[in-house]
Amino acid sequence: MALIEAVGLTLEFPFYHLGARSLKKRLLGGARLHTDASNRVVVSALSDLHFRIGRGERVALVGPNGAGKTSLLRMLAGVYEPAAGRLRVEGQVGTLIDIAAGMDPESSGRENVLLRGLYRGLSAQACEALVAQVAGFAELGDFIDMPIRTYSAGMGVRLSFAIATAMQPEVLLMDEWFLAGDAAFMERADERLSSLVGGADILVLATHDMAAVRRWCNRVLRVEGGRIMADGPVEDVLASMT
Amino acid sequence: MTPPDSAAPSATYIFDAARPDRQARALADLTLGLARWRLALRLAWLDIRNRYRGSVIGPFWLTLSTGVMLIGLGLLYSALFRLKLMEYLPHLAVSLVVWNLISAIVIEGTTSLTSAEAVIRQMQLPYTVHALRGVMRNAIVAAHNLPLILLVFLACGVTPGAEVLLVLPGLVILGLNAFAATLFLGMLCARFRDIGPIVGSLMQLSFFMTPVLWKPELLGHWQFLLPLNPFYAVLETLRGPLVEGGGHWSAWAAALLYTAVHLGVAVAFFVRFRGRVAFWV
Numbered sequence: 001m002a003l004i005e006a007v008g009l010t011l012e013f014p015f016y017h018l019g020a021r022s023l024k025k026r027l028l029g030g031a032r033l034h035t036d037a038s039n040r041v042v043v044s045a046l047s048d049l050h051f052r053i054g055r056g057e058r059v060a061l062v063g064p065n066g067a068g069k070t071s072l073l074r075m076l077a078g079v080y081e082p083a084a085g086r087l088r089v090e091g092q093v094g095t096l097i098d099i100a101a102g103m104d105p106e107s108s109g110r111e112n113v114l115l116r117g118l119y120r121g122l123s124a125q126a127c128e129a130l131v132a133q134v135a136g137f138a139e140l141g142d143f144i145d146m147p148i149r150t151y152s153a154g155m156g157v158r159l160s161f162a163i164a165t166a167m168q169p170e171v172l173l174m175d176e177w178f179l180a181g182d183a184a185f186m187e188r189a190d191e192r193l194s195s196l197v198g199g200a201d202i203l204v205l206a207t208h209d210m211a212a213v214r215r216w217c218n219r220v221l222r223v224e225g226g227r228i229m230a231d232g233p234v235e236d237v238l239a240s241m242t
Numbered sequence: 243m244t245p246p247d248s249a250a251p252s253a254t255y256i257f258d259a260a261r262p263d264r265q266a267r268a269l270a271d272l273t274l275g276l277a278r279w280r281l282a283l284r285l286a287w288l289d290i291r292n293r294y295r296g297s298v299i300g301p302f303w304l305t306l307s308t309g310v311m312l313i314g315l316g317l318l319y320s321a322l323f324r325l326k327l328m329e330y331l332p333h334l335a336v337s338l339v340v341w342n343l344i345s346a347i348v349i350e351g352t353t354s355l356t357s358a359e360a361v362i363r364q365m366q367l368p369y370t371v372h373a374l375r376g377v378m379r380n381a382i383v384a385a386h387n388l389p390l391i392l393l394v395f396l397a398c399g400v401t402p403g404a405e406v407l408l409v410l411p412g413l414v415i416l417g418l419n420a421f422a423a424t425l426f427l428g429m430l431c432a433r434f435r436d437i438g439p440i441v442g443s444l445m446q447l448s449f450f451m452t453p454v455l456w457k458p459e460l461l462g463h464w465q466f467l468l469p470l471n472p473f474y475a476v477l478e479t480l481r482g483p484l485v486e487g488g489g490h491w492s493a494w495a496a497a498l499l500y501t502a503v504h505l506g507v508a509v510a511f512f513v514r515f516r517g518r519v520a521f522w523v
Contacts, residue, residue, distance in 0.1 A: 010259070014521055074520075078366035081517040082259050089255040093366070101364035106292050115288075118281040119367065170253070 275370020
C-alpha cells in the first residue's frame with residue numbers, strides 16, 4: 001500500500017562552511033534565512049508542507065530553480081531528516097535523483113546492475129534476475145559488458161532508468177534528468193511508467209518540462225520559495241501559472 | 243518485473259521531528275549496515291580494483307614497498323640501536339605491517355563519508371556500510387603484507403608458541419577500533435573539514451612516538467609510560483603474541499580500556515549526530 005503523508009514538514013539547511021557571524025548580520029533580513037535553536041544560520045529549504053499522496057497518483061513537482069523540488073525528493077527518500085513536522089512514506093522507495101550515484105564508472109553495466117541490487121539488499125538470485133531484465137529494457141547490446149564510463153549520456157540514462165524501475169518500487173522519486181533519452185526510449189519509458197502506476201504505485205517527478213507533466217502526471221504540486229503555492233489536477237494548476 | 247525481495251529493507255518510513263528516536267535509528271543503522279556486509283565487501287574490492295587499475299601487480303606494490311622498507315630500515319636501525327638483525331627484523335616486520343594498517347585506517351577514515359557523498363544524498367543507506375567498507379578495504383590491502391611476516395619469521399627462525407592464539411583477540415580489538423575510528427572520523431571530518439589534514443600530521447608524529455622502529459625496552463625506566471599511547475596498546479596486542487611471548491598485561495589492559503572508550507565515544511556521537519550527516523557531506 002503506497003502512501004506519502006506530510007504534516008507540517010519543514011526542512012532546514014544549516015550553513016556550516018561560511019562565516020556564520022558576519023553572514024548572520026547581512027542576511028538575516030531575508031525571508032528564508034534565520035537562526036535556529038542552537039544559534040546556527042539556517043536556510044529554510046521547505047517550510048510547513050502539508051500533503052497526502054495516495055496510490056495511483058503521479059505527482060509533478062514544478063517550480064523555479066531553488067524552489068526546493070530536489071530537496072523535497074531527498075527528504076521523501078529519507079536522506080534528509082526534517083527539522084519539524086511528520087513524514088510517513090509507505091512502500092518500497094526507488095530514487096532516480098542523481099544519475100551517477102551508486103554507479104562505479106570503471107565497472108561494466110552488468111556489474112553495476114549487480115552492485116545496485118546489493119545496494120537494495122537483494123539476494124544473489126534476485127540480482128541475477130535483475131541483470132536479465134535491465135539488459136532487456138536498456139537495450140545496450142554488447143555495451144552491457146563495457147565499463148559504463150564508455151557510455152553515452154543517453155545510454156547511462158537508459159541503464160539507470162531500467163535499474164530503478166525494474167526493482168518495482170512502490171514509490172518512485174525521480175528528478176528530471178531522465179528526459180535526456182531519445183524518442184524511442186521515451187516511448188518505452190512511457191510504457192514502463194504507465195505500468196508502474198497501473199500497479200497502484202506512486203510517482204513523484206520534479207521537472208521544468210510541462211510536456212512531461214502533461215504526459216506522465218495527474219497531479220501537480222507547485223513549489224516556490226520552499227512553500228506549496230498550488231496543488232491540484234494538472235490542467236488547473238498549469239492554467240493558474242500562466 | 244523482479245518480485246519484491248523479502249530481504250529488502252522495511253517498507254514504511256516514518257519520521258516525526260518531535261520524536262527523533264535517535265537511539266533506535268542509530269541502532270537500526272548499525273544492525274542493517276552490518277547485515278549488508280556483502281555490499282560493503284563488494285565496494286571494498288571495487289575500491290582496490292580501481293585504485294590499482296592497469297597496474298600489473300596491483301596491491302602487491304604495497305608488499306614490495308613494505309619489503310624494501312623492511313630491508314632498508316632493518317639494516318639501518320639494527321646498526322643504530324646495536325641490535326642483532328635477526329632479533330630486530332621480526333619486531334620491525336610485524337610492527338611495520340600493523341602500523342601501516344592502523345595508519346591507513348585512520349587516514350582513510352577521515353574521508354569515509356565525504357567520499358560517499360553522492361550515495362548518501364541519493365538513497366537511504368545505513369552509514370555503517372560506508373564505515374565497514376573502509377575497514378574491509380584496509381584489511382584486504384594489509385593481508386597482502388602477510389607473506390612478508392611469514393618470510394621474515396622463516397628467515398630469522400622465529401617460531402611463536404601457543405601464545406600466538408592471542409592474535410585473535412588482538413585482531414578483534416583492532417577491528418573494533420578500526421570500525422569506531424572510521425565511523426567517528428568520517429562524521430567529524432565531514433563536519434569540520436580542517437580535521438583531515440590535522441589527523442594526517444598527527445599520524446606522522448605518532449609513527450615516531452610509538453615503538454614501531456624502536457623496541458619498547460629501549461625506553462629503559464620510562465617504559466611504564468608506554469600504555470598511555472593508545473597506538474602502542476593496540477599494536478602490542480598483535481605484536482606481543484607474534485614476537486614477544488604474548489605481550490605485557492598492561493598493554494592488554496590499556497588496549498581494552500581504550501577500545502571501550504573509543505567505541506563509546508564513536509557510538510554516542512553517531513547516535514547524537516547521525517541525522518545531520520546528510521547535511522554535512
